[in-house]
Amino acid sequence: MGAEQDTQLDCYHCGLPVPSGTRYSAVVLDEPRAMCCQGCQAVAEAIVANGLEDYYRYRTELPQNVEDLVPDELRELMLYDHPEVQKSFVSQAPGDYKEASLILEGITCAACIWLNERHLKQLQGIQQVSINYTTHRARIIWDENQIKLSDILIEIRKLGYHAHPFSAQQQEALRLKQRKADFRRLAVAGLSAGQVMMIAVALYAGPSQGLEFATAQLLRWFSLVLSVPAMFYAAWPFYQAAWRGVKSGRLGMDVPISLGLITGFAGSIWATYLGAGEVYYDTLTMLIFFLLSTRYLERNAREKSIESAENLLRLVPAVATRLNAEQQLELIPLMELKVGDLIVAKPGETIAADGIVQQGESSADESLLTGESHPLIKTVGSTVYAGSINYESPLTIKVSAVGEHTVIAGVSRLLDRAQAEKPRLTELADKIAAYFTYVLLLAVALVGWVWWQVDTSRVLEIVLTILVVSCPCALSLAAPAAFAASGSYLVKRGVLLTRGHALEALAKVTHVVFDKTGTLTEGRPVLQETRAFASISAAECLQIAASLEQHSEHPYARSFQEALKAASMAHYALDEAGNQPGKGVMGQVNGKQYYLGNLKLNPAISEIPSMAEVEDCATVVWLSDDTQYLAAFVMADTLRPNAQALVQALKDKGLVVSILSGDTESTVADYARRLGISSWQASASPEQKLEMIEQLQQRGEVIAMVGDGVNDAPVLAKAQVSIAMGSGTQMARASGDIVLLGEQLLEINHAIETSRFTRNVIRENFAWALGYNMLALPFAATGMLAPWMAAIGMSVSSLIVVLNALRLR
Helix, strand or coil: CCCCCCCCCECCCCCCECCCCCCEEEEECCEEEEECCHHHHHHHHHHHHCCCCHHHHHCCCCCCCHHHHCCHHHHHHHHCCCHHHHCCCEEECCCCEEEEEEEEECCCCHHHHHHHHHHHHCCCCEEEEEEECCCCEEEEEEECCCCCHHHHHHHHHHCCCEEEECCHHHHHHHHHHHHHHHHHHHHHHHHHHHHHHHHHHHHHHHHHHCCCHHHHHHHHHHHHHHHHHHHHHHCHHHHHHHHHHHHHCCCCCHHHHHHHHHHHHHHHHHHHHHCCCCCCHHHHHHHHHHHHHHHHHHHHHHHHHCHHHHHHHHCCCCEEEEECCCCCEEEEEHHHCCCCCEEEECCCCECCCEEEEEECCEEEECHHHHCCCCCEEECCCCEECCCCEECCCCEEEEEEECHHHCHHHHHHHHHHHHHHCCCHHHHHHHHHHHHHHHHHHHHHHHHHHHHHHHCHHHHHHHHHHHHHHCCCHHHHHHHHHHHHHHHHHHHHCCEEECCCCHHHHHCCCCEEEECHHHHHEEEEEEEEEEEECCCCCHHHHHHHHHHHCCCCCCHHHHHHHHHHHHCCCCCCCEEEEEEECCCEEEEEECCEEEEEECCCCCCCCCCCCCCCCCCCCEEEEEEECCCCEEEEEEEEEEECCCHHHHHHHHHHCCCEEEEECCCCHHHHHHHHHHHCCCEEECCCCHHHHHHHHHHHHHCCCCEEEEECCHHHHHHHHHCCEEEEECCCCHHHHHHCCEEECCCCCHHHHHHHHHHHHHHHHHHHHHHHHHHHHHHHHHHHHCCCCCHHHHHHHHHHHHHHHHHHHHHHC
16 A cells, blocks of 8 residues: 555544654545554554554544554454464464364354355465364464464454354353253244234134134234244344345255245235235244254254264363472462473373373373273373373373364364364255255246236245245255264264265275274283293292393384283393393392393304294294293284174174284284185285285275374375274374274274164264155245245255264254
8 A cells, every 4th residue: 555645634544643744644534544653554454454443543632642543443352463362272384374263153054164164265374274163273383484373363253253263151141042042943933833823723723613704804914023033033043144145145954944934924014005915924933943953953963963072172171280499389370380390190180281191190080082991001101181080099191182182172173173074965056055946946937927827815825935946955954963973973983084085985885994003902012921931930030120121212112011010020230231132131139140132142042942832923032041041922913802803893894804914914814814714915014015905906995094103194095994992193193084082992983884874863864864855846836835844844954964964862
């Protein structure tokens, strides 16, 4: 905006005199205004650009101090650019991008979602926008170097919506506020409909009971007055949604509803004024009441379907008990917590952040995160998660992640991503509903014209009936209601859908491919057997071995420590500990030298004890002293519980099951034999795994890939549907369409069953919605349905779809 000379002596923004020779100006309220300095010019331009010109239009005096120079609304939005303010709801995305979690107020329909997403995606610096219709929660990723968060919030405000940082408690408060508003509208519509219906009884019975014209006319005027609250208050959300749809060029189901209401009400007013013709106040108020009732029930059902996901973040406490530098406990807001702080979780309290136990021993309930119903033991060194509940004893925890960086927040982001992405069936239903709306409006015009030629007195009745009876509400709800209900059900069982298409693709799977290590097996060696050869008992040999390994980080060391703990034995004192990489460890226990490792560790002993063969998948660790071998420890990765049951259940469904592993041929063959899997491939590199999946897909197979490691991430991304183990790497979880939060492998089989059941429910919903509309439309067009019948039929149709979907819960 160029600077222009202005004859006005005072700055339009701050009121101070404009220095001579100054040429700063800004266009405010469509006129160029003089500014005293570049600062006032910049602020004025920001106020205009952000749609806050009302600041100038309605101000009654010039600002008296510096704080008054910037409107409160603009200052409040600019606060969201401050790093400390962003800490609780903004996370760092790859590169220079940031990701914010926001709540949008004012969302009433799918068109609102479309409008906001379309507008924001056009802004420079916005990488991704996804808004969840069910939760009204927005995930926005932007480049901080190109656009500020405050600018994004202002753009949302320009559309007539309000966005603010996400808070589970605040979202619940907004949801409660919306529920109360919906109930008020429903109550007003119910009262209006009840009163108008009583008057309608008299009007319907009047001709046969000798009702005088003057009395009938008075009753019509009473009906008009009683209909006004329902028409102008209760039905207002329909008009708002319809108008937004018209402005955006996306006609939704609210357009025919609003047309029907407005047409019917206008025609009834005209008939009342003339004292002749039919009035439809009873039908209109009843329609509004039934529509609001159905939507109220549908909203409640939708909110119930996501309560499992919402409970995740809602259970994280707002405050934490921190151990300060003076070793004193202090209660602080959660947003003040930092990585490295020490916090204390008392018995019965919810853990406030992710961390590592530094002191104490207890158990924690992580059921909301993992679906695991039993409390898990937590000792020094154990990892704990925000949102889990500490049970028996106090725990001192060193914080490793807070806010948006916790595991629970990551799970919530995956849930949002899944709910924001529309499955193909949902997109198909939306397209059909959109086309149906256009076809319906065309049919209304055509049928109206025909009836105008046949019987002008029935035109209004027929048009109103068609608009009401054929509203595609049930069609639009057919798929989303089912997907939401099934997704909620699976989350409760520890199965997290992270992609919108996951459930739909899972129902079509023909071939399930497993990685072995960490998927079908535990992914770590476990002590299977101790074979003693000398006079020392097996228990004492274990005690010596665990003592030698007590300072080691090797995976075998953990197995020895777990076995020692299970046997309720203690370590011996260890002196002169040492290790030889690739061979083993050694040291003095009770003054005697011992060796623990492979046969290369102690080559001075030539005589190796004979022992029975071990399984191909097992490894032998030898314990010896200076003269002889004392014991052999058989170590092997173990199958996960229910791995065999899962494989058999998948086979019973007619699915092909394969193993695709990078492990040795003998090891993979052994596990495949024990699981009853005939199709397997060993020593496969990530590239070979990817090539094999592509070959299967070229043969027409629909692949479900189950994996947990970094090398599984490319294959997980390539498969039609991928299942990542919750205990796997972050890269694998990010690539997975489904994340198994717990360790219950049988939930994979249950997820497939649920996906197939969901597909059947959606087909039933589609059949009912399309069948109802196709059947009702001819009856309405030929005048065989009364408007009140249409109102009941349309509402019941939507209700049936929602209730059928809730069977999935």
